[in-house]
Amino acid sequence: xxSTVAKALTLLDHFTENDPEIGLSDLARRSRLDKAxxxxxxxxxxxxxxxxxxxxxxxxxxxxxxxxxARIREEAFPFTSVLQPELNQVARETGExxxxxxxxxxxxxxxxxxxxxxxxxxxxxxGEILPFHTTASGLATLAFGPEALSGRVLTGSLDGKTxxxxxxxKKLNARIETARQTGFGETDQTNEIDVYGIAAPFFDKTGxxxxxxxVATPSHRMSEELRSQIIGAVFRAAEAVTTGTxxxxxxxxxxxxxxxxxxxxxxxx
Amino acid sequence: xxSTVAKALTLLDHFTENDPEIGLSDLARRSRLDKAxxxxxxxxxxxxxxxxxxxxxxxxxxxxxxxxxARIREEAFPFTSVLQPELNQVARETGExxxxxxxxxxxxxxxxxxxxxxxxxxxxxxGEILPFHTTASGLATLAFGPEALSGRVLTGSLDGKTxxxxxxxKKLNARIETARQTGFGETDQTNEIDVYGIAAPFFDKTGxxxxxxxVATPSHRMSEELRSQIIGAVFRAAEAVTTGTxxxxxxxxxxxxxxxxxxxxxxxx
DNA sequence: TCCCTCTGGTTCATTATTGTCAACAGTAGT
DNA sequence: ACTACTGTTGACAATAATGAACCAGAGGGA
Numbered sequence: 001x002x003s004t005v006a007k008a009l010t011l012l013d014h015f016t017e018n019d020p021e022i023g024l025s026d027l028a029r030r031s032r033l034d035k036a037x038x039x040x041x042x043x044x045x046x047x048x049x050x051x052x053x054x055x056x057x058x059x060x061x062x063x064x065x066x067x068x069x070a071r072i073r074e075e076a077f078p079f080t081s082v083l084q085p086e087l088n089q090v091a092r093e094t095g096e097x098x099x100x101x102x103x104x105x106x107x108x109x110x111x112x113x114x115x116x117x118x119x120x121x122x123x124x125x126x127g128e129i130l131p132f133h134t135t136a137s138g139l140a141t142l143a144f145g146p147e148a149l150s151g152r153v154l155t156g157s158l159d160g161k162t163x164x165x166x167x168x169x170k171k172l173n174a175r176i177e178t179a180r181q182t183g184f185g186e187t188d189q190t191n192e193i194d195v196y197g198i199a200a201p202f203f204d205k206t207g208x209x210x211x212x213x214x215v216a217t218p219s220h221r222m223s224e225e226l227r228s229q230i231i232g233a234v235f236r237a238a239e240a241v242t243t244g245t246x247x248x249x250x251x252x253x254x255x256x257x258x259x260x261x262x263x264x265x266x267x268x269x
Numbered sequence: 270x271x272s273t274v275a276k277a278l279t280l281l282d283h284f285t286e287n288d289p290e291i292g293l294s295d296l297a298r299r300s301r302l303d304k305a306x307x308x309x310x311x312x313x314x315x316x317x318x319x320x321x322x323x324x325x326x327x328x329x330x331x332x333x334x335x336x337x338x339a340r341i342r343e344e345a346f347p348f349t350s351v352l353q354p355e356l357n358q359v360a361r362e363t364g365e366x367x368x369x370x371x372x373x374x375x376x377x378x379x380x381x382x383x384x385x386x387x388x389x390x391x392x393x394x395x396g397e398i399l400p401f402h403t404t405a406s407g408l409a410t411l412a413f414g415p416e417a418l419s420g421r422v423l424t425g426s427l428d429g430k431t432x433x434x435x436x437x438x439k440k441l442n443a444r445i446e447t448a449r450q451t452g453f454g455e456t457d458q459t460n461e462i463d464v465y466g467i468a469a470p471f472f473d474k475t476g477x478x479x480x481x482x483x484v485a486t487p488s489h490r491m492s493e494e495l496r497s498q499i500i501g502a503v504f505r506a507a508e509a510v511t512t513g514t515x516x517x518x519x520x521x522x523x524x525x526x527x528x529x530x531x532x533x534x535x536x537x538x
Numbered sequence: 539t540c541c542c543t544c545t546g547g548t549t550c551a552t553t554a555t556t557g558t559c560a561a562c563a564g565t566a567g568t
Numbered sequence: 569a570c571t572a573c574t575g576t577t578g579a580c581a582a583t584a585a586t587g588a589a590c591c592a593g594a595g596g597g598a
Binding site: 009044045064103109111129146 | 343
C-alpha cells in the first residue's frame with residue numbers, strides 16, 4: 001500500500017455523493033498527505049481525465065474520463081443495465097431500499113440503488129464503499145466468492161463501525177459459514193445502527209460470487225414475514241442478475257436456495 | 270508526464286470496446302513499459318477497483334470501481350442522462366450517427382453515441398479518445414473553451430491521422446477562428462478517411478465550452494442540404510444540453526448562432 | 539518424451555521519482 | 569495592513585520505481 005499510484009487512487013475515494021467537489025488543501029488534510037504531493041497526483045489524474053478542476057472555484061471533482069471508462073466497461077460487460085430493473089422490482093416487492101454491490105479491490109462498491117417508497121426508510125448514498133465484514137452483502141460475497149478474498153479479509157484489520165460489528169475473525173468466519181449454509185448474508189446493525197441487511201450473492205461465469213443484491217430495512221421493522229419476503233426477493237433478483245450477465249449459478253448453490261426457501265415460514269411457489 | 274501515476278493511468282487508455290480484456294505481457298508491450306512495472310501498477314489499480322483480474326484467464330479488465338465513480342459523478346452532475354435523449358433526437362432528425370464528447374484531460378472523451386439507422390453509416394467505438402486538432406468536436410470545443418486549453422493544443426504536437434489532418438499550428442488556428450465565427454466546428458477526413466464531421470459546443474456554468482455534440486457522416490454523402498440540417502440539429506441539441514446541465518450560453522454565442530442559421534440555405538423557423 | 543516459447547509473476551541492485559518543507563502569490567475577512 | 573486561508577512552485581533528502589534476469593506453468597510441435 002506504499003506504492004505511489006495506490007496512494008494517488010485513494011484520493012478518489014474522498015469524492016462522494018455528498019462531497020462531490022473538494023479543494024486541494026482539504027483533500028490533503030483528509031488523505032493525510034502533503035499539499036504538494038496531492039497537487040502533483042491530482043495534476044496527473046487531471047491529465048488522464050479522472051478528475052477535473054473547475055476554472056472558477058479551483059475545486060476538483062471526478063472527471064469525464066470516468067464516464068468514458070464506465071461506458072467501455074458497460075459496453076463490453078453490461079451490468080448496470082440488467083441490474084437496475086431487478087433492483088427496482090426488489091424494492092417494489094419488499095417496499096424497502098434495495099442496492100447492489102460488486103467486489104472492487106479490497107472492498108465492495110455500491111453500483112446500484114433503488115430507494116424504498118416508504119417515508120421511514122434506509123437511505124443510502126450512491127457510490128459508497130462498503131466493508132466486507134460489516135455488511136450482509138459482504139458476508140454473502142465472501143461465503144461464495146474466491147477463497148483468497150475471504151482469507152485476506154479474515155486476516156486483515158476488522159475495525160468496528162458500530163458496537164455490534166464483528167471484529168473477531170473467528171466469529172466473523174462463523175457468520176460467513178452460516179451464510180454459506182443458508183445461501184444469503186444477514187446482518188443487524190453491524191454496519192450502521194438501526195439498519196438490518198439481507199443479501200444474496202450473484203455469480204460470474206466461473207461460478208464465483210462477484211457481488212450481492214441486498215435489502216436494507218430499519219431494524220425495528222424487521223419481522224418474520226418481511227424477512228421471508230426479502231429473502232425470496234433477493235434470491236430471485238440475484239439469480240436474474242447472474243444469468244442476465246452471463247454468470248453461472250453453481251449447482252450446489254441452487255440446492256442451498258431450495259432448502260432455505262422451503263424452510264421459511266409462509267408459502268412458496 | 271514522467272510521473273508514475275501518469276504512466277499508470279495511461280494503461281487504462283488501452284482498454285477499448287474492441288479490446289476490453291488485456292493480459293499483462295500484452296499490456297506491457299503496448300505501453301512500452303516493463304512487465305514488472307505494469308504488474309505493480311495493475312496491482313495497485315486492482316486494489317483501488319479501477320481494474321480487476323479474471324481468476325480463470327488472468328486477463329485484466331476495467332473494474333467495478335469505475336462504475337461506482339461514474340455513478341457518483343452522474344449523481345452530483347447529471348450529464349449522460351440529459352445527453353442521451355438529445356443524441357437520439359439528433360440521430361433521428363439527421364439520419365446520421367451522433368455522438369458527444371467532453372474535455373477529459375489532454376483530449377476529448379466520447380461519452381455518448383447514437384448510431385445512424387442507415388446501413389452505410391459512420392460507426393464509432395464507444396469510449397474512444399479523440400484528439401482536439403483532428404475532429405469537428407475538437408475545433409468547436411477549442412473555439413469556445415478555456416484560453417489555456419487551445420494554447421496547449423496549438424503548442425503541443427499535432428500528429429497527422431490522415432493526409433488531411435491539420436498539422437500546422439497556424440492553419441489549425443485559422444480553422445478554430447472560423448469555428449469561433451460560425452459557432453460550429455467542421456472537418457472533412459481530418460480524423461478518419463471518408464468521415465465528415467460537424468459539431469456544436471455546449472457550455473458549463475461559467476460560459477466556457479466543455480464539450481461538443483457532433484454528427485459524423487460518410488464524406489461523399491454530404492450535401493448542402495444535409496449540412497444545413499445537421500448544423501441546425503447540433504445547435505439545438507447543444508443548447509438543450511447546456512441548459513439541461515446547468516450551463517450558461519454566452520450571449521455572444523447565441524448571436525453567432527442566429528446569424529449562422531439565417532445564412533444557411535433552406536428555411537428556418 | 540523433450541524442447542521451445544509463450545504466459546503471469548517475482549526478485550533485487552541501481553537510479554530516478556517522490557515526499558517533505560519552505561516560500562510565494564492571490565483572495566477573503568477583520 | 570493584518571491574518572488566515574487558498575493553490576502553486578522549487579529544492580533537497582529519502583524512498584519507491586525501474587528493468588534485466590529469473591522462476592514456474594501452460595501449450596504447441598515434432
